[in-house]
Amino acid sequence: MPAESQMKPTMTIQGVKSRRWRDRIVEMAQHTRQAADVLGQASTDAKNATLTRMARLLETRADEIVAANTRDIEIATKRGIESRLLERLRFDHDKVTARVNALRAIAHLPDPLAEEETVFTGDGLTVKKRRVPIGVIGMIYEARPHVTVNAGALCVKAGNAVLLKGGSEALRCNRLLGALWQEALEGAGLPASAIQVIASSDRRVVRRLLALDELVDLIIPRGGPQLIRAVAGGTRIPVIKHSQGICHVYVDAQADPGKACAIVLDSKTYAPSVCNATETVLVHRDIAPAFLPGLGEALRAAGVEVRGCERTWALLPWAVPATEGDWDTEHLDLVLGVRIVDTLDEALAHIARYGSRHTDAIVSEDSDCVERFVREVDSGVVLSNASTMFNDGSRLGMGAEIGISADKIHARGPMGLRELTCQKWVIEGDGHVFAQPARTAQC
Amino acid sequence: MPAESQMKPTMTIQGVKSRRWRDRIVEMAQHTRQAADVLGQASTDAKNATLTRMARLLETRADEIVAANTRDIEIATKRGIESRLLERLRFDHDKVTARVNALRAIAHLPDPLAEEETVFTGDGLTVKKRRVPIGVIGMIYEARPHVTVNAGALCVKAGNAVLLKGGSEALRCNRLLGALWQEALEGAGLPASAIQVIASSDRRVVRRLLALDELVDLIIPRGGPQLIRAVAGGTRIPVIKHSQGICHVYVDAQADPGKACAIVLDSKTYAPSVCNATETVLVHRDIAPAFLPGLGEALRAAGVEVRGCERTWALLPWAVPATEGDWDTEHLDLVLGVRIVDTLDEALAHIARYGSRHTDAIVSEDSDCVERFVREVDSGVVLSNASTMFNDGSRLGMGAEIGISADKIHARGPMGLRELTCQKWVIEGDGHVFAQPARTAQC
Numbered sequence: 001m002p003a004e005s006q007m008k009p010t011m012t013i014q015g016v017k018s019r020r021w022r023d024r025i026v027e028m029a030q031h032t033r034q035a036a037d038v039l040g041q042a043s044t045d046a047k048n049a050t051l052t053r054m055a056r057l058l059e060t061r062a063d064e065i066v067a068a069n070t071r072d073i074e075i076a077t078k079r080g081i082e083s084r085l086l087e088r089l090r091f092d093h094d095k096v097t098a099r100v101n102a103l104r105a106i107a108h109l110p111d112p113l114a115e116e117e118t119v120f121t122g123d124g125l126t127v128k129k130r131r132v133p134i135g136v137i138g139m140i141y142e143a144r145p146h147v148t149v150n151a152g153a154l155c156v157k158a159g160n161a162v163l164l165k166g167g168s169e170a171l172r173c174n175r176l177l178g179a180l181w182q183e184a185l186e187g188a189g190l191p192a193s194a195i196q197v198i199a200s201s202d203r204r205v206v207r208r209l210l211a212l213d214e215l216v217d218l219i220i221p222r223g224g225p226q227l228i229r230a231v232a233g234g235t236r237i238p239v240i241k242h243s244q245g246i247c248h249v250y251v252d253a254q255a256d257p258g259k260a261c262a263i264v265l266d267s268k269t270y271a272p273s274v275c276n277a278t279e280t281v282l283v284h285r286d287i288a289p290a291f292l293p294g295l296g297e298a299l300r301a302a303g304v305e306v307r308g309c310e311r312t313w314a315l316l317p318w319a320v321p322a323t324e325g326d327w328d329t330e331h332l333d334l335v336l337g338v339r340i341v342d343t344l345d346e347a348l349a350h351i352a353r354y355g356s357r358h359t360d361a362i363v364s365e366d367s368d369c370v371e372r373f374v375r376e377v378d379s380g381v382v383l384s385n386a387s388t389m390f391n392d393g394s395r396l397g398m399g400a401e402i403g404i405s406a407d408k409i410h411a412r413g414p415m416g417l418r419e420l421t422c423q424k425w426v427i428e429g430d431g432h433v434f435a436q437p438a439r440t441a442q443c
Numbered sequence: 444m445p446a447e448s449q450m451k452p453t454m455t456i457q458g459v460k461s462r463r464w465r466d467r468i469v470e471m472a473q474h475t476r477q478a479a480d481v482l483g484q485a486s487t488d489a490k491n492a493t494l495t496r497m498a499r500l501l502e503t504r505a506d507e508i509v510a511a512n513t514r515d516i517e518i519a520t521k522r523g524i525e526s527r528l529l530e531r532l533r534f535d536h537d538k539v540t541a542r543v544n545a546l547r548a549i550a551h552l553p554d555p556l557a558e559e560e561t562v563f564t565g566d567g568l569t570v571k572k573r574r575v576p577i578g579v580i581g582m583i584y585e586a587r588p589h590v591t592v593n594a595g596a597l598c599v600k601a602g603n604a605v606l607l608k609g610g611s612e613a614l615r616c617n618r619l620l621g622a623l624w625q626e627a628l629e630g631a632g633l634p635a636s637a638i639q640v641i642a643s644s645d646r647r648v649v650r651r652l653l654a655l656d657e658l659v660d661l662i663i664p665r666g667g668p669q670l671i672r673a674v675a676g677g678t679r680i681p682v683i684k685h686s687q688g689i690c691h692v693y694v695d696a697q698a699d700p701g702k703a704c705a706i707v708l709d710s711k712t713y714a715p716s717v718c719n720a721t722e723t724v725l726v727h728r729d730i731a732p733a734f735l736p737g738l739g740e741a742l743r744a745a746g747v748e749v750r751g752c753e754r755t756w757a758l759l760p761w762a763v764p765a766t767e768g769d770w771d772t773e774h775l776d777l778v779l780g781v782r783i784v785d786t787l788d789e790a791l792a793h794i795a796r797y798g799s800r801h802t803d804a805i806v807s808e809d810s811d812c813v814e815r816f817v818r819e820v821d822s823g824v825v826l827s828n829a830s831t832m833f834n835d836g837s838r839l840g841m842g843a844e845i846g847i848s849a850d851k852i853h854a855r856g857p858m859g860l861r862e863l864t865c866q867k868w869v870i871e872g873d874g875h876v877f878a879q880p881a882r883t884a885q886c
Contacts, residue, residue, distance in 0.1 A: 041818070120840040125829065127839055132821075134851050213675075217851045229679065232656075236675040238682065238852045259874030261886030266876035298886050374869050375484070378575075386568065386872025395877075396570055396868075397563040408577050408660045409681045410853040413868045425839075425856045426817050429829025431702030433709035434838075443704030443741050 021200055025208045029163060029215040031193035032136050036161035039194050040133045044111040047157050049188035054153065055103040057180045062096045068172040069145060076169045084332045087273045089143040089169055099149040106153045106399035112417045113159050116426075125432055129423040133159030135217035137420070138209055139402070140231055142223040143167040148177045150400040151220075152195045156185075158420035161194040163216070165209065168201030175199040210235035220415075222403045240410055242403035244330040245275035245358035247388045250347045250373065252364030253286040259385055260287075260363040261295050264336075266387040267361065269302045273332045275404060276359040276381070276391040280327060280337035282347045285311070288340045292316060304334045311340040327354040344369055348376050355379065358406060359391040359413075380405060380413035464643060468651045472606060472658040474636035475579050479604035482637050483576045487554040490600050492631035497596065498546040500623045505539045508623075512588060512616040519612045527775045530716045532612055534588040542592040549596045549842035555860040556602050559869075568875055572866040576602030578660035580863070581652055582845070583674055585666040586610040591620045593843040594663075595638040599628070601863035604637040606659070608652065611644030618642040653678035663858075665846045683853055685846035687773040688718035688801035690831045693790045693816065695807030696729040702828055703730075703806040704738050707779075709830040710804065712745045716775045718847060719802040719824075719834040723770060723780035725790045728754070731783045735759060747777045754783040770797040787812055791819050798822065801849060802834040802856075823848060823855035 039047075058065065069091040076089060113131050120127035137160050139151045148164055155162040166174040178197025185192045198205060210219065213236040221231040222242040232239045249267050251260045267278035283292060288311070296316040299306055306312070307326045308319035319338065326337045327350070341347045351360055361383040362373040370384045381391040381404075391414060393401030398416030405411045411419035482490075501508065512534040519532060556574050563570040580603050582594045591607055598605040609617040621640025628635045641648060653662065656679040664674040665685040675682045692710050694703045710721035726735060731754070739759040742749055749755070750769045751762035762781065769780045770793070784790045794803055804826040805816040813827045824834040824847075834857060836844030841859030848854045854862035 040821075122840070125833065125838075130817075135821075232679040236672065238850055240681075240852065256874065258886055262874060262876050265886060266878050270877045294886065374573075378483075378578075379867065381868040381870065383870040383872065386870055386875040387877055389877040390568065390870050390872065390875060391868070395568075396870075397565070407681055408865050409683065410865075412865055422851050422853075422855055424822065425824040425834070427824065427826040427829055427833050427839075429826065429833065431699065431705060432829040432833060433705050434713045434830055434832040435709050443701055443708065443737065 021202055021205055022208055025205055028196050029212050032161045032163055032196055033215045035191040035194040036136045038191050039161050040159045042190055046188050046190055048107040050156055050184050050190055051103045051107040051153050053187045054184035055100045057184055058096055058100050062093060065096055065176060066093055068176045072170055072172045084273045085143055091145040091173055095146055099146055102400040103153050106157055109399055109417060112421050124430055126428040128426040130426050131421050132424045134422055136215060137162045138216045138219045140165045140206060140221045143169050145170050145173040145177060148174050151402050152181050154402045154417055154420055156194060158417045160420055163196050163198060165198040165206060171199055213237045220403060241406050243406040244356055246328060246330050246356040247276055247278045247359040248280050248282060248351050248355060249278050249361045250282045252362060252369050253284040254366035255287055255363040256365055257291045261298055263363055263387050264295060265298055266389055268304055268336050270389050272334050276388045278388050279331055282339050282341050282350055285340050285342050304336050307337050309339040312338045351377055359388045361388050464645055464648055465651055468648055471639050472655050475604045475606055475639055476658045478634040478637040479579045481634050482604050483602045485633055489631050489633055491550040493599055493627050493633055494546045494550040494596050496630045497627040498543045500627055501539055501543050505536060508539055508619060509536055511619045515613050515615050527716045528586055532586040534616055538589060542589055545843040546596050549600055552842055552860060555864050567873055569871040571869040573869050574864050575867050577865055579658060580605045581659045581662045583608045583649060583664045586612050588613050588616040588620060591617050594845050595624050597845045597860055597863055599637060601860045603863055606639050606641060608641040608649060614642055656680045663846060684849050686849040687799055689771060689773050689799040690719055690721045690802040691723050691725060691794050691798060692721050692804045693725045695805060695812050696727040697809035698730055698806040699808055700734050704741055706806055706830050707738060708741055709832055711747055711779050713832050715777050719831045721831050722774055725782050725784050725793055728783050728785050747779050750780050752782040755781045794820055802831045804831050
């Protein structure tokens with residue numbers, strides 16, 4: 001680890017001198033790499049101080065942040081941004097306050113790096129696993145300024161440094177948030193370059209970042225399938241994909257109709273533009289005649305367009321006929337597919353075929369059905385008798401999440417502090433060797 | 444999950460009908476995908492029975508296996524294979540017996556899928572994490588028939604299916620081992636296609652496999668830097684790299700000379716062709732005059748060529764001068780770099796600059812130095828007072844390892860059963876929704 005005096009040049013972003021973006025991004029990544037070495041050894045107090053300072057900055061500079069976001073929205077609107085993207089871009093006073101609370105919640109969580117477990121002892125050898133940071137993380141995401149806050153907070157607390165490349169629509173707000181992060185880091189005595197916002201709308205910047213496999217340890221892309229495919233196919237750096245959610249609620253024959261109706265309504269309407277919003281409801285045929293008309297009215301009252309299978313029309317004549325394409329589309333809008341199924345098996349087969357292995361729920365009072373659903377649905381998060389909205393770090397004791405992993409390695413589902421670390425093996429011997437003593441008799 | 448009758452066609456490899464390799468590999472992967480669904484739900488008994496049947500088959504067919512390997516070696520020798528690769532290719536009776544023991548050890552380990560932990564409870568919600576298989580794993584490796592046994596055993600026990608693409612030098616032996624795996628699986632009532640050996644020397648087969656991101660969940664490449672780069676840069680599938688080890692032993696000023704000599708000798712000579720064999724020894728200047736001459740004699744007696752820094756020559760005049768290139772070369776042979784350093788800091792800086800973050804050891808009786816080394820060396824496995832040979836699954840209670848991860852996500856260091864699984868979140872509610880009751884009052 002370099003001595004403190006040697007770290008100085010990386011303490012400020014002014015150290016980045018290159019004028020061409022190609023070079024500038026490499027220089028930024030080098031500074032982030034050096035900052036990661038410092039962050040990995042930083043005290044819990046210094047990391048928490050960064051988070052609470054950032055919370056305070058969000059409070060005192062809230063008007064400025066919201067103004068930058070408003071300007072971003074104006075420009076995006078002029079360019080004809082889609083309404084659902086606009087909703088994701090919005091960062092109003094309420095959303096700033098929510099981030100302030102999240103920052104303080106994360107500061108109160110235990111430091112994930114304190115953990116060490118003994119996994120094996122034998123023949124005088126002690127084998128431990130110690131939790132360590134990942135290093136340098138590159139985050140690539142669309143719009144959503146709140147990700148700039150969450151990702152910075154979780155990465156720093158877990159001892160990582162991070163390069164943040166948000167959507168060009170959010171340029172002004174993200175640039176300001178990046179400056180505030182650096183102020184918070186420096187105030188806490190940590191290198192400012194531990195959190196760097198790449199404020200560029202040049203797409204080549206991302207390609208350049210993806211080529212830096214000597215400097216970056218992990219890429220986390222959050223966005224639509226096109227972004228995810230481009231990132232995963234364009235780098236040698238490990239990638240944990242945060243992709244679309246085609247999520248389901250299955251209403252079993254043994255469901256409690258009141259709970260089922262509330263859960264479907266909540267899963268669809270609470271936040272339609274998030275990835276764990278539900279896109280399709282599967283209803284067992286035995287409960288459909290008694291259940292669907294009431295659900296239909298509630299959905300209609302909430303402004304939800306229902307796209308139903310043929311058997312659904314018989315019960316909800318006003319429903320729009322669903323096409324095959326509806327079952328594998330992430331609407332991110334007040335549109336809901338409804339399909340009547342004959343059996344739990346049919347529901348499981350539908351989810352296996354059309355789902356994205358993200359978030360799926362069953363509503364049932366039958367514990368056997370619940371256990372089969374939980375066991376056989378191959379999704380990162382499987383719920384029983386709860387809204388798909390609960391795939392949410394802040395409700396699961398994580399403070400916030402950096403995103404929801406759609407991969408099947410490292411971490412599935414919401415990624416928080418622990419998921420931004422890895423483990424190293426520590427083996428303690430007392431002169432232990434493999435060979436027989438005769439082999440090392442010369443010593 | 445398909446009913447048993449529907450699974451029939453995938454139970455035998457005869458199901459693969461395509462004659463062109465391009466199509467054949469896709470068909471194999473589809474069968475593996477179906478087998479993975481069965482394996483993920485298979486009983487511990489059936490999985491263990493597969494392993495013990497394979498152990499018995501290795502015993503009864505050992506002559507045949509060794510004969511196939513001998514034929515592979517003959518052909519490889521005619522083609523002028525390097526001697527160190529030849530050593531990795533060898534699969535003699537002793538090595539077969541070692542695999543029989545490993546299979547039985549893995550069968551005796553607990554099933555990693557039995558694990559479930561409650562991570563959060565609040566407001567009547569219970570949040571659990573349940574260990575689940577990864578799914579379909581594609582393993583790409585050079586020579587080494589024993590990997591065909593280890594990888595099959597660990598994947599099956601962890602509930603995964605696996606496609607094994609070994610080196611073309613090991614074609615005959617691997618093809619036979621694949622047939623035995625399928626016999627073992629069928630004997631235990633599991634789908635034969637859960638372990639499939641891709642017996643082809645056509646390089647396009649690997650490219651085709653890497654394109655199957657809809658069917659394969661994880662690629663594990665084991666081999667030299669060129670193979671690793673080609674695999675990591677050529678796929679959208681998550682990759683956990685098993686790459687080269689440039690491993691170090693640092694002999695501290697406070698080292699016990701007897702332990703240090705035995706550890707260096709063992710780390711270099713016990714198995715020079717494995718990735719965790721040591722390539723460089725760093726010796727503190729205070730202990731060098733008393734320690735190095737004795738170590739030098741022991742190394743010389745063991746046939747090790749020493750490549751030393753300038754200060755090393757003064758103590759070992761017969762040492763070959765080390766070049767800059769020696770410090771970052773994985774010799775995999777009886778060649779050892781020796782460098783005298785002034786301080787622990789200098790040793791740490793050398794390891795950070797030239798090491799491959801794989802396996803590094805300190806020999807010291809000073810607990811402060813040990814703790815600093817363990818904390819600051821950023822390698823998957825860090826040892827104190829033990830040979831780097833102990834980065835070995837069989838000595839760490841894992842039965843065997845599928846390889847040693849050089850990545851910083853999912854798993855670092857040796858990967859065993861647990862590292863071949865992931866976790867899914869299981870959230871249990873009782874009608875839980877996010878919105879206020881008024882929002883769902885229609886229900």
